[in-house]
Amino acid sequence: MDRFRMIFQYFQSNSESVMNGICGLLALASVKMYTSFDFSCPCLPQYNMAYGLGIMFVPPIILFLCGLILNRQSLVMLEEWRRPPGHRKKDLAVIRYMCSSIMQRAMVAPVVWIIVTLLDGKCLICAFSGSMDPKKFVGMANVSTVQVQQLLAKVPCKDEELMGNNTSRKAVSRYLRCWSQALGWSILLILIIAAFLARWLRPCFNQATLLQARHWSNYIDIEQKIFEESCCEHSRLFAHECILHFFESMRQEIKLHSFSSPREGERAEGEEDLLRGITDQDQVNKLLKTWYYEKPPLDVSQAHQR
Amino acid sequence: MDKFRMIFQFFQSNQESFMNGICGIMALASTQMYSAFDFNCPCLPHYNLAYGLGILLVPPFILFLLGFVLNNNISMLAEEWRRPQGQRGKDPAVLRYMFCSMAQRALIAPVVWVSVTLLDGKCITCAFCTSVPVESLGNASYPRLSQGEIQRVLARIPCRDIYNGQQLIANEVAVRYLRCISQALGWCFVLLMTILAFLVRSLRPCFSQAAFLKSRYWSHYIDIERKLFDETCAEHARSFAKVCIQQFFEGMSTDLAAARFHLPRKVPADAGEAAEKLLGITDEGTMNMALKSWHRCKPPLHLHPPALPTRNGWAGEGQPPPHPCAPRRETAAYYSWV
Numbered sequence: 001m002d003r004f005r006m007i008f009q010y011f012q013s014n015s016e017s018v019m020n021g022i023c024g025l026l027a028l029a030s031v032k033m034y035t036s037f038d039f040s041c042p043c044l045p046q047y048n049m050a051y052g053l054g055i056m057f058v059p060p061i062i063l064f065l066c067g068l069i070l071n072r073q074s075l076v077m078l079e080e081w082r083r084p085p086g087h088r089k090k091d092l093a094v095i096r097y098m099c100s101s102i103m104q105r106a107m108v109a110p111v112v113w114i115i116v117t118l119l120d121g122k123c124l125i126c127a128f129s130g131s132m133d134p135k136k137f138v139g140m141a142n143v144s145t146v147q148v149q150q151l152l153a154k155v156p157c158k159d160e161e162l163m164g165n166n167t168s169r170k171a172v173s174r175y176l177r178c179w180s181q182a183l184g185w186s187i188l189l190i191l192i193i194a195a196f197l198a199r200w201l202r203p204c205f206n207q208a209t210l211l212q213a214r215h216w217s218n219y220i221d222i223e224q225k226i227f228e229e230s231c232c233e234h235s236r237l238f239a240h241e242c243i244l245h246f247f248e249s250m251r252q253e254i255k256l257h258s259f260s261s262p263r264e265g266e267r268a269e270g271e272e273d274l275l276r277g278i279t280d281q282d283q284v285n286k287l288l289k290t291w292y293y294e295k296p297p298l299d300v301s302q303a304h305q306r
Numbered sequence: 307m308d309k310f311r312m313i314f315q316f317f318q319s320n321q322e323s324f325m326n327g328i329c330g331i332m333a334l335a336s337t338q339m340y341s342a343f344d345f346n347c348p349c350l351p352h353y354n355l356a357y358g359l360g361i362l363l364v365p366p367f368i369l370f371l372l373g374f375v376l377n378n379n380i381s382m383l384a385e386e387w388r389r390p391q392g393q394r395g396k397d398p399a400v401l402r403y404m405f406c407s408m409a410q411r412a413l414i415a416p417v418v419w420v421s422v423t424l425l426d427g428k429c430i431t432c433a434f435c436t437s438v439p440v441e442s443l444g445n446a447s448y449p450r451l452s453q454g455e456i457q458r459v460l461a462r463i464p465c466r467d468i469y470n471g472q473q474l475i476a477n478e479v480a481v482r483y484l485r486c487i488s489q490a491l492g493w494c495f496v497l498l499m500t501i502l503a504f505l506v507r508s509l510r511p512c513f514s515q516a517a518f519l520k521s522r523y524w525s526h527y528i529d530i531e532r533k534l535f536d537e538t539c540a541e542h543a544r545s546f547a548k549v550c551i552q553q554f555f556e557g558m559s560t561d562l563a564a565a566r567f568h569l570p571r572k573v574p575a576d577a578g579e580a581a582e583k584l585l586g587i588t589d590e591g592t593m594n595m596a597l598k599s600w601h602r603c604k605p606p607l608h609l610h611p612p613a614l615p616t617r618n619g620w621a622g623e624g625q626p627p628p629h630p631c632a633p634r635r636e637t638a639a640y641y642s643w644v
Contacts, residue, residue: 044483061500065500065504075511280607280608
């Protein structure tokens with residue numbers, strides 16, 4: 001009993017670790033999605049750029065939105081932002097803190113996708129092979145403009161009969177992959193430096209405000225959870241009372257309508273309680289029918305006034 | 307008992323996470339189903355479209371219905387919708403909330419199927435291979451074939467081993483083109499669904515939070531009330547059965563004593579619990595009679611107060627009871643010891 005309560009409490013107070021866990025899972029999911037996705041460049045002049053850049057940028061948007069949807073805190077933040085002030089003032093610093101922490105977590109999976117895409121290189125090769133300068137590559141210098149566009153567009157496709165093992169195809173491919181990987185590593189380096197600086201320099205600025213904002217955002221989160229829990233507990237007790245009240249009223253109705261005088265039996269206390277005066281097939285059927293046709297009103301105040 | 311209550315409470319308050327878990331499992335099941343399914347394009351002009359679009363659209367419909375069937379709350383929703391008003395008003399907002407939350411969860415597996423199908427590309431390639439623009443992608447100057455012939459050749463694009471139109475349009479070019487379009491459609495579809503889900507989730511706190519809290523509480527209440535009622539009825543049924551059977555055995559031992567004109571055996575004072583549990587049935591013949599009577603003539607579903615024993619309708623071996631299994635409505639005749 002105590003152990004369950006402890007586990008429950010642990011999860012409640014560590015919603016941050018739950019959020020971090022979800023963030024990590026989404027990042028892993030994005031890598032898995034990329035590896036299982038069958039990238040297939042169309043190798044046609046007008047379509048390459050759209051396809052390549054589309055694959056590079058549309059899934060990150062999807063992953064970002066997923067990161068926002070799956071994060072429970074985003075709902076809490078929106079509620080806090082839109083609620084009427086009532087008796088409790090709204091602190092914009094808390095809302096800003098929550099917003100920034102949600103955004104940071106939601107950005108992880110898209111960034112992972114973009115970096116994996118760049119380090120792999122296929123997207124950039126597909127998107128920019130048509131924009132290469134043919135003069136840089138041997139074998140393409142003396143081909144007509146229209147044809148060179150066609151040839152360059154077919155570079156990403158290895159099984160193309162026209163290009164096949166052509167050395168200039170490999171040269172273009174290597175060149176673009178080199179650029180793509182350089183871009184990928186640079187972005188990764190910049191992001192890590194930015195994260196490092198942000199974490200190190202944060203205590204130098206507004207530490208007190210930060211502590212306050214973090215405390216109150218945590219508080220709002222826990223308060224929401226405990227409210228939901230209390231509502232659950234309350235509805236359970238309410239239902240319990242309502243049903244007991246219903247059985248009681250059934251018992252009284254039966255007493256009123258039956259003509260035999262009540263006989264006091266010496267049944268065991270436990271059995272009497274559980275039977276609640278319903279001791280007949282007809283009575284049980286009547287009870288079940290009444291439960292369906294006439295549910296009792298949602299009002300247990302009489303039970304409490306007795 | 308307390309521990310079970312705690313677990314019950316945990317799952318109830320985390321009912322959402324339980325239902326989300328089922329959603330996730332169905333989504334995984336749908337991807338698994340797709341990869342296990344052996345897609346087999348017919349490669350014939352009119353059949354391709356029907357097959358491709360059928361595989362794209364029919365399984366999601368099945369998965370959607372399955373999502374409703376597997377959801378326990380569907381019967382709760384139906385019950386709440388159809389019950390007579392009685393003393394308790396009906397709130398349409400609660401019904402709408404219940405339906406919406408069930409529909410949202412049921413939509414996940416179909417959306418996953420459609421996305422996986424589009425991103426894979428086989429369905430669209432099969433369905434639309436006859437609509438490939440041959441003029442721009444292929445060899446328009448190929449010796450003129452009739453429209454029907456061209457359609458037949460193009461229809462074989464998904465089946466590489468029987469494709470004979472390499473001069474008309476290269477197989478790889480056509481497949482790449484169709485797959486590119488299919489994947490673009492797939493990503494757009496996923497983006498659209500994600501944006502919709504995001505809007506639905508984020509606009510709700512901005513507009514109708516109070517109404518939402520109310521609907522959620524009462525839908526949860528209806529669920530708990532139903533479960534507790536079932537639990538109470540089960541408890542009641544258990545007690546009913548226990549008392550009924552106890553009275554059957556008591557009646558049996560009374561009848562037995564009466565039929566043999568024996569005085570009730572005096573149970574030794576220090577016999578204890580075991581003698582009590584035997585309920586006066588202490589030999590093989592009697593037990594066999596009891597079992598036969600239980601089968602031939604079950605007692606009526608009517609419990610009576612314990613102080614006044616009643617006949618069971620069994621008057622001894624030689625006399626079969628007049629109405630072996632008619633349930634008696636009126637109170638039984640009493641056999642007084644006085």
